[in-house]
Amino acid sequence: MSQGNSAPPERVEEMFDRISSVYDGMNLAISGFQEPRWRRRLVEASGIGPGGRALDVACGTGKVSTDLYRAAQPGGSAVGIDFSAGMIEIARERKDAALEALTFQQGDALDLPVDDDTFDAATIAFGMRILAVYRGGFAEMARAVRPGCKVACLEITRPTSRLGKLIGRWFDSIVPLIGRVVGQGDAYAYLVQSTKGYPDP
Incomplete structure (x- = not known):
């Protein structure tokens, strides 16, 4: 596995702040309207269930985080973390106020502001390829989940067929x-x- 994305992190953060308002619509269009189905499969792959605690890294506007939260009901919770202040702002604005156990915070995927062995599942969607150190991103997510729990990644790679x-x-x-x-x-x-x-x- 190559080491990671070489773009300066501050440039990437600024770029995601700029596109935050069009991000969801663009994802839907460029995925050929497959993005909702991919999200569902990611949540299924994470293994999250009722009463579980889920972590969504590079959460963007919070769509996967919300899906994880719903899959963890009743009694579960979800945390979405993103380094883009613009994305987090939109995620918080769109969140249903009734979903008290769904929270969003700004943070670095390579230095997650969470304790070890805290979550029952961790996901990342379309964010791993942006990280400066791919292995570091996976390692941080693995640190955050309890032993035996899953880390699930949804990403775009180059086709071979x-x-x-x-x-x-x-x-x-x-x-x-x-x-x-x-x-x-x-x-x-x-x-x-x-x-x-x-x-x-």
């Missing part, structure tokens, strides 16, 4: 184009580039 490569070329061209339409062409060009450096599973 013939059909996958055709879709990959579409992805490479259409994502920056859509990004330009919403005034964030440079950010989405960077996000496409970040998939090229991320290792295969």
Whole structure:
């Protein structure tokens, strides 16, 4: 596995702050409207269940965090952590006030502000390839979960099949184009580039 993303963290943080208001819509569009299904599969893979405590790293606007919280009911909780203040602000604004055991906080995925052996599941969606040290991200999530509990990662990698490569070329061209339409062409060009450096599973 390659070491990690080489972009300066402060640049990446600023970029995610800028795109926070269009992030969910862009994810839906560029995934071919598959993103909700992928989220469901991630939550299922995490193994979270009623009464569990879930951690969502690089939580963005909180969609996976909310899905985890609902899967942990009754009696469970979820914490979403993201280094982008803009993302956390939106996550908090959108949160249903009745979901008291769902919380969001700003924090670094490579130095999570959580105790060891605290959670029953940890997830990360579309965030691992952004980290400066991939192994460090997985290690921090593994530190946060109780022994025997799962760390689940949803990420985009480069396709290897013939059909996958055709879709990959579409992805490479259409994502920056859509990004330009919403005034964030440079950010989405960077996000496409970040998939090229991320290792295969």
